[in-house]
Amino acid sequence: MTPPEPTPPPPPGGSAGLSTEGVSKRFGSVQALTDVTVSFPPGQVTALMGENGAGKSTLLRILTGDHRPTEGRVLLDGQTLDLHSPQDARRAGIRIIPQEPEIIPHVPVAENVYAGSLPRAGLRRLDRAELRRRITADLARLGFDKVLDPDLLGSELTAAQRQLVEIMRALTGAVPPRAIAFDEPTSSLSEHEVEALFALIGRLRDEGIAVVYVSHRMKEIFRLADRIAVLRDGRVAGVVRAADTDEGELVRLMVGRDLSSLFVRQQVATDRVVLDVRDVTTDDVRDISLTVRAGEVVALAGLIGAGRSELALALAGDAPIRSGTVALNGRVLRLKDPRAAIAAGIGLAPEERKAQALFLQRTIRDNTSLVSLRRLSRWRFVKRRQEKDLAQEYADRLRVRAPSIEAEVRTLSGGNQQKVVLARWLARKPDLLILDEPTRGVDIGAKAEIYQIIADLAREGTAVLVISSELPEVLGLADRVVVMQNGRTTGELTRDQATEEAILALAMADDLATADDLASTAQTGETR
Amino acid sequence: MTTATPPTTPAPDTGALPVRSGGPRALLAAIGGQNLSLIGALVAVVALFGSLNENFVGWDNIQVIAEAATISGLLAVVQTVVIICGGLDISVGSQAGLASVTSAMVFTSTGSNPYLGIGAALAIGAAIGLFNGAVIIYGRVNPTIATLAGLAAYKGVAQLVSDGRAQGYVLNDPVFVFLSRGKIAGLPTMVWLLILTAAAVHALLTYTDIGRNIYAIGGNDTAARLAGINLNKYLIAAYALSGTVAALAGVLLTARTGSGQPVSGSEGLELQSITAAALGGCALKGGKGSIGGTLLAVALLGALQNGLTVQGINAFWQNVAQGTLLVAAVVIQQRRNRERAVGLPA
Numbered sequence: 001m002t003p004p005e006p007t008p009p010p011p012p013g014g015s016a017g018l019s020t021e022g023v024s025k026r027f028g029s030v031q032a033l034t035d036v037t038v039s040f041p042p043g044q045v046t047a048l049m050g051e052n053g054a055g056k057s058t059l060l061r062i063l064t065g066d067h068r069p070t071e072g073r074v075l076l077d078g079q080t081l082d083l084h085s086p087q088d089a090r091r092a093g094i095r096i097i098p099q100e101p102e103i104i105p106h107v108p109v110a111e112n113v114y115a116g117s118l119p120r121a122g123l124r125r126l127d128r129a130e131l132r133r134r135i136t137a138d139l140a141r142l143g144f145d146k147v148l149d150p151d152l153l154g155s156e157l158t159a160a161q162r163q164l165v166e167i168m169r170a171l172t173g174a175v176p177p178r179a180i181a182f183d184e185p186t187s188s189l190s191e192h193e194v195e196a197l198f199a200l201i202g203r204l205r206d207e208g209i210a211v212v213y214v215s216h217r218m219k220e221i222f223r224l225a226d227r228i229a230v231l232r233d234g235r236v237a238g239v240v241r242a243a244d245t246d247e248g249e250l251v252r253l254m255v256g257r258d259l260s261s262l263f264v265r266q267q268v269a270t271d272r273v274v275l276d277v278r279d280v281t282t283d284d285v286r287d288i289s290l291t292v293r294a295g296e297v298v299a300l301a302g303l304i305g306a307g308r309s310e311l312a313l314a315l316a317g318d319a320p321i322r323s324g325t326v327a328l329n330g331r332v333l334r335l336k337d338p339r340a341a342i343a344a345g346i347g348l349a350p351e352e353r354k355a356q357a358l359f360l361q362r363t364i365r366d367n368t369s370l371v372s373l374r375r376l377s378r379w380r381f382v383k384r385r386q387e388k389d390l391a392q393e394y395a396d397r398l399r400v401r402a403p404s405i406e407a408e409v410r411t412l413s414g415g416n417q418q419k420v421v422l423a424r425w426l427a428r429k430p431d432l433l434i435l436d437e438p439t440r441g442v443d444i445g446a447k448a449e450i451y452q453i454i455a456d457l458a459r460e461g462t463a464v465l466v467i468s469s470e471l472p473e474v475l476g477l478a479d480r481v482v483v484m485q486n487g488r489t490t491g492e493l494t495r496d497q498a499t500e501e502a503i504l505a506l507a508m509a510d511d512l513a514t515a516d517d518l519a520s521t522a523q524t525g526e527t528r
Numbered sequence: 529m530t531t532a533t534p535p536t537t538p539a540p541d542t543g544a545l546p547v548r549s550g551g552p553r554a555l556l557a558a559i560g561g562q563n564l565s566l567i568g569a570l571v572a573v574v575a576l577f578g579s580l581n582e583n584f585v586g587w588d589n590i591q592v593i594a595e596a597a598t599i600s601g602l603l604a605v606v607q608t609v610v611i612i613c614g615g616l617d618i619s620v621g622s623q624a625g626l627a628s629v630t631s632a633m634v635f636t637s638t639g640s641n642p643y644l645g646i647g648a649a650l651a652i653g654a655a656i657g658l659f660n661g662a663v664i665i666y667g668r669v670n671p672t673i674a675t676l677a678g679l680a681a682y683k684g685v686a687q688l689v690s691d692g693r694a695q696g697y698v699l700n701d702p703v704f705v706f707l708s709r710g711k712i713a714g715l716p717t718m719v720w721l722l723i724l725t726a727a728a729v730h731a732l733l734t735y736t737d738i739g740r741n742i743y744a745i746g747g748n749d750t751a752a753r754l755a756g757i758n759l760n761k762y763l764i765a766a767y768a769l770s771g772t773v774a775a776l777a778g779v780l781l782t783a784r785t786g787s788g789q790p791v792s793g794s795e796g797l798e799l800q801s802i803t804a805a806a807l808g809g810c811a812l813k814g815g816k817g818s819i820g821g822t823l824l825a826v827a828l829l830g831a832l833q834n835g836l837t838v839q840g841i842n843a844f845w846q847n848v849a850q851g852t853l854l855v856a857a858v859v860i861q862q863r864r865n866r867e868r869a870v871g872l873p874a
Contacts, residue, residue, distance in 0.1 A: 316754065318753065318754060337753075337756075337758070338753055338754050338755070338756045339756035339757070339758060341756075342755075342756040343756070348754060350754060355748070355750060355751075356748075356750050356751055356754055357751050357754065357755075358748065358751060359743070359744055359747040359748050359751060359815070360747075360748075361747055361811075361815055361816055362743065362744075362747060362815075366740065366743075369740075370740065370744060370755050371755050371756060373737035373740055373741075374737060376737075377736070377737045380736045380737055380738060381735050381736055382735060382736060382737055382740065424755075
């Protein structure tokens, strides 16, 4: 599974640059990384690719001292680093440009750049003259003096300028940088700004810095990278030279698992359209049209940030719909708040179950009955017996493993917590159930049970919209796959057309693909 | 209630959940660890002061304690509701003061009509509560700040309308006399009012879907919103309830002292009510708490205060004791949450 790296043999005395050796990381029962050995040589750009959840973020965090590996070690020029914190990594010369820049809103650029190591005069006063001298020198050295006014406040910066501040933080300081990681740096930049960023990255490479570049965008990677390391399921799926590979090979490296044995779907979709979304635009998504029929499972695929969860929240009444219509069973809805959506027959099991769905200090019974309380009440008094029976019925049906339905939800495992969220909606019997990442953080046994629950729901005639970032799950569950990128739908695939390669191609398409492209992609099984 | 337990290991795949059995263990669990320690503390306080002064445990003194605790008890009950929602109301004492002045002045100016006086006070209280809620929800002002402002402003209004002096005399009216000195079935009327209010609020919180929604809002407001609960309606209603019951406390204050008091007797009630709620097991970040626990804490605080007074201990020490208790209650609560000691508490 782990081909040896086709890189030149390391120089004697250990490999130069940043590298990991046998790094594994466990979070509780989840194995995030397994035996990752990969190097980031100086003077080269190494792209790091992988599906959502493949372990890219965890690896970055280990490289930059935010997490400690469970096993294995991080090396710089052959020397083992003992990183306990991001500050340790910074002192060693390892820097990261995070995806979301951390900017202090009310202070000027100069103070943002040197936050934490501001020049001081006597009595701990800020040495403004020295600060001015430093920022002017650094701006000129890096060539940012035309684009970044040091007196602008953090809150006044554009997305690109915020990124520049992070880059300046990485490139300044007492210890010169040896390795710099960019985490999807272009996601909020315009084309012009991307060019400037690439020029800068080229200069860093020429100065002999090891550059780690995390991105999903094929075009960028082929323009920029010398080497490409692909992670899959927390392992190194392969390391290739950019000159020796193509998109097809990368996609094959990123996918290629077989969990199909977990899936038990048989198609039971009817012709009756339950959900009919037409040209819906919200603050986060544009011109979305899709339908879900009774008994049908439709998957929304795409990369993180494609706008899938935002669409789900809008359909559940929690984000305003600016234009377009949402109809349920032929009736156009006015989704002014979640209450209206629930009353109409829409249920949402949101992405972050602890933050958005569960009441951790309350019992399984309380959590299950919450959206059905009015039905269980008379004169607003809850009929305890019926409430108990309802909670018990669904806890049994979904095989929630707990001492009793009076157990507090925080004591349950992730899979059982997710089942409680599902129980809440199953008890309510919605016409449309939206499940956002229903198996995230759930062990494999509970996963299979959740797939079974979804299959049962469809068989009972519920329309199910599943958001999932796990492609095998999408393929195993869905009758139809709708793919989104950057807040728009980029294509729709039937069960027969859907392959991991076809979905990834649509999810990573930099431009909107035409329907013809999709069809040919699906038929030949090749990527564009 | 319970300390954190490790995640349950998956039981053998039986699928079904066992039904819980009864017995003394279940009874103790129903009372709860927090309440048991409160009962323990109450017993200790009674034993201590009882051994120092045998009259402490006499029926007469118990009635004195109960009457003295009634006004702060009423406020503690509604404070509990507001805190379970995730809010806080520091203005309850000032609201009671304004209501006290209102009841006496309207009583006097309407030719000694007690019902108009009491009605006007309750109406003012409800209006102030609605206003507090509106400032918090629509003005987006943090509840602590909004009601801290209210603490100052409503006290000021009470002083303005009363010119800072006690107003009127109400103990020539049978209704006010009944409120202050009357008894029903051997118990003072005031204590009955506390019992009735507490029972009603307890029923609301425990047996109705409204109560479930209140706990849900304080426990996780995002999840509550996504479950279709109208947060604004509930929060504003909680503050309106708080204002109305604070006004009732103000009316009782008028009845007890015989005249409308802008400040005296109501100042400091906010601290007492918050202390009682925190000591009674309310999580200050919301979602947790019970009327039973709060009432036990009210009894404990009342007994402590009375005991210290009977022993002739300087009232200034009682303030120190009250502040210490509030901080201690919250520290214990946070210890149980095992929050990491980094930065400001959540």
